Amino acid sequence: MSNKLKVSLSPHVHSGDSIRRNMDWVIIALLPAMLWSFYVFGLGAVIVTLTSVASCMLFEWAINKYILKNPKTTLGDGSAIVTGLLLAFNLPSNLPLYIIIMGALFAIGVGKMSFGGLGNNIFNPALLGRVFLLISFPVKMTTWPEPHQFTAYADATTGATPLADLQSAGIGDLFFGNIGGSLGEVSALLLLVGFAILLLRKIISWHIPVSILCSAFVFSVLFYAIRGGMSMGDICMLSLKHLLAGGMMLGAIFMATDYVTSPMTHKGMLIYGACIGFLVICIRLFGSYPEGMSFAILIMNGFTPLINNACKPKRFAKEVKK
Amino acid sequence: MKTFRIGGVHPQENKLSAGKKIEVMELPKQAVFPLSQHIGAPAVPCVARGAVVKVGTKIADAGGFVSAPIHSSVSGKVAKIDTIVDASGYRKPAIIIDVEGDEWEPTIDRSEALVRDTTLEPKEIVARVQEAGIVGMGGACFPAHVKLSPRTPVDVVIINAVECEPYLTADHSLMMEKPDEILVGVSLIMKAVGVKKAYIAIENNKPDAIALMQEKAKGFAGIEVCPLRVKYPQGGEKQLIDAVVGRQVPNPPALPADVGAIVQNVGTAFAIYEAVMKNKPLFERVVTVTGKSVAEPKNLLTRMGTPMSLLIERAGGMPEDTGKVIGGGPMMGKALLNTDVPVCKGSSGILLMTEKESLRGEAQPCIRCSKCVTACPMGLEPYLLQKLAEHTDWERAEAEQIMTCIECGSCQFTCPAHRPLLDWIRMGKGTVGGIIRARAAKS
Numbered sequence: 001m002s003n004k005l006k007v008s009l010s011p012h013v014h015s016g017d018s019i020r021r022n023m024d025w026v027i028i029a030l031l032p033a034m035l036w037s038f039y040v041f042g043l044g045a046v047i048v049t050l051t052s053v054a055s056c057m058l059f060e061w062a063i064n065k066y067i068l069k070n071p072k073t074t075l076g077d078g079s080a081i082v083t084g085l086l087l088a089f090n091l092p093s094n095l096p097l098y099i100i101i102m103g104a105l106f107a108i109g110v111g112k113m114s115f116g117g118l119g120n121n122i123f124n125p126a127l128l129g130r131v132f133l134l135i136s137f138p139v140k141m142t143t144w145p146e147p148h149q150f151t152a153y154a155d156a157t158t159g160a161t162p163l164a165d166l167q168s169a170g171i172g173d174l175f176f177g178n179i180g181g182s183l184g185e186v187s188a189l190l191l192l193v194g195f196a197i198l199l200l201r202k203i204i205s206w207h208i209p210v211s212i213l214c215s216a217f218v219f220s221v222l223f224y225a226i227r228g229g230m231s232m233g234d235i236c237m238l239s240l241k242h243l244l245a246g247g248m249m250l251g252a253i254f255m256a257t258d259y260v261t262s263p264m265t266h267k268g269m270l271i272y273g274a275c276i277g278f279l280v281i282c283i284r285l286f287g288s289y290p291e292g293m294s295f296a297i298l299i300m301n302g303f304t305p306l307i308n309n310a311c312k313p314k315r316f317a318k319e320v321k322k
Numbered sequence: 323m324k325t326f327r328i329g330g331v332h333p334q335e336n337k338l339s340a341g342k343k344i345e346v347m348e349l350p351k352q353a354v355f356p357l358s359q360h361i362g363a364p365a366v367p368c369v370a371r372g373a374v375v376k377v378g379t380k381i382a383d384a385g386g387f388v389s390a391p392i393h394s395s396v397s398g399k400v401a402k403i404d405t406i407v408d409a410s411g412y413r414k415p416a417i418i419i420d421v422e423g424d425e426w427e428p429t430i431d432r433s434e435a436l437v438r439d440t441t442l443e444p445k446e447i448v449a450r451v452q453e454a455g456i457v458g459m460g461g462a463c464f465p466a467h468v469k470l471s472p473r474t475p476v477d478v479v480i481i482n483a484v485e486c487e488p489y490l491t492a493d494h495s496l497m498m499e500k501p502d503e504i505l506v507g508v509s510l511i512m513k514a515v516g517v518k519k520a521y522i523a524i525e526n527n528k529p530d531a532i533a534l535m536q537e538k539a540k541g542f543a544g545i546e547v548c549p550l551r552v553k554y555p556q557g558g559e560k561q562l563i564d565a566v567v568g569r570q571v572p573n574p575p576a577l578p579a580d581v582g583a584i585v586q587n588v589g590t591a592f593a594i595y596e597a598v599m600k601n602k603p604l605f606e607r608v609v610t611v612t613g614k615s616v617a618e619p620k621n622l623l624t625r626m627g628t629p630m631s632l633l634i635e636r637a638g639g640m641p642e643d644t645g646k647v648i649g650g651g652p653m654m655g656k657a658l659l660n661t662d663v664p665v666c667k668g669s670s671g672i673l674l675m676t677e678k679e680s681l682r683g684e685a686q687p688c689i690r691c692s693k694c695v696t697a698c699p700m701g702l703e704p705y706l707l708q709k710l711a712e713h714t715d716w717e718r719a720e721a722e723q724i725m726t727c728i729e730c731g732s733c734q735f736t737c738p739a740h741r742p743l744l745d746w747i748r749m750g751k752g753t754v755g756g757i758i759r760a761r762a763a764k765s
Contacts, residue, residue, distance in 0.1 A: 011731030119687035317570035
């Protein structure tokens, strides 16, 4: 036989899954919310999104080539695009270009590449970028344009978002997304559509988003009940609004579920999600920031290695049953 | 529908040779019998160069209790006893016989008539199984008589007709053509170990086999067909027992018998029928020859010792674009160095992979997606075991139960980053196993 046979170890087949495929489906799952942000926030949304994605890709390529001196680019796995999109989703649509670019540099450079690139970072890079910008540019990062100004960018009229006065916010507006806020967080409905896509394509499991939302709801009810002065019906309605307002949905579905920075077992994911839910409500109700989702997730990212040590998968024959 | 509880994956089934009637493979010119075709001590030759043998003549004695004798599958003269490169890639001793004619030992009953009943006692049945050189034909080749002599009482026999590896259809075709013989074999196993209940486990991608065996089993007391949901590695002994009777076998030194179960491959059950009822030792088996470029995928009844190249010829020849030849299935089979390797007792299939299929994806960093954790049927964390093996942290690897790994390959199959998880884990198991043995030897 003239053929030389390849000899390698089993298994000799592969599922065909790839990092790229998973990133592609995350991008597809983000599309409904992204298109809605273009509709609600117009030109500003397009500018912010494009700038964020392009900057993230540029910085990853440049750091890889000139600082790490890698012969191969890592852009092919699609994770820089996802980070760019998620960073954009956390920004107001009138944010100046130079701030977006600095955010991308921090997210990719400090949040991802300095730890060793994809797979090695401890904290969610997009959230690190957002928090860096929040601390460095507090006014510009907490001034949101009113919805439905189609051609506005830096000159948009700004106004308060529902989180400032949650009790009077309409639950329908919160659910469908006829409200102001950061780009990707406004439409709970479209984010849930994204969640469904991720579940159906088996990109993520239900454990983290469900545990975050349930925990946030429970602690919100608990804290309002302890504070007193509201009927249980009103407390439940307000707690439901908490789930729909601000960065809760976006964080629960797309940020906390980031593979690299979240736990490896279902048990660990439930604990992680429960703690995030608790923290976000604490920060919203007792802290001085109106929104606590980014901090809650970043804090729990830090605990993920400990959670992984403590929460092992169920071993075969752990309990010998007959 | 039942299946095992932890982990598992769904490779493409690719049962290209399903429904193909078993064809009889022609005799080779030379038959090669490696002395180690089973778990345990290699067999010891009992014939010398020049000896004349018939089909069914014993040519090697068992090398101990956990061992098995080897019988010639051809008639002719022993050419030499030499070393050959076998499926493992290493040089191992083998008996090589020049084939002349096809003369069988007169004690073998060659008639087709079904023999249902026997007056043999359980111990006699086990002795017949031992004399006939029967080993597990699912691929592991564990001597059957050892399994049929459990140290603890058992209450259920499970027949493994699951054939969970993609491409392989040898067991499926055997069930479609020899259902009665298989059922008699199962009842012999039940009698040998003293149980009243046996399950024949079949995955539900074989509805014709399920229906046929269910129909035929009506005539046999205590035998029930158990259809299972398709999931790999359902054919793994531990996973199968979990799926069928809901019992999980603990880590070694525990054995399935310790939870009251004995598992035998359906091909082994058939071989036991032939050995006990027809006085026929184990010297032939059904081998699936398959692959996406193979002209005519087939199920071939083959005499042991036939070089695999002849089977490939029979299936239409080696395709131009062949990149890899696998002995067994794609998940756990061994890639062969050449096709002169002889068919042995555990050779369930020959899979020819194209050049393109033979290439692995390029490995990327672990993205901590935990798909390997979800896939592992033993509840381990393959991403972690791989890292520990790579960083030679043997103490932690042992603590994280690396020795429990059954090497099914589900983790590496699933990994989106194409990481060689099982390669590293296998290496880690080897080292940690050595450390454990050294520790035991010291104390």
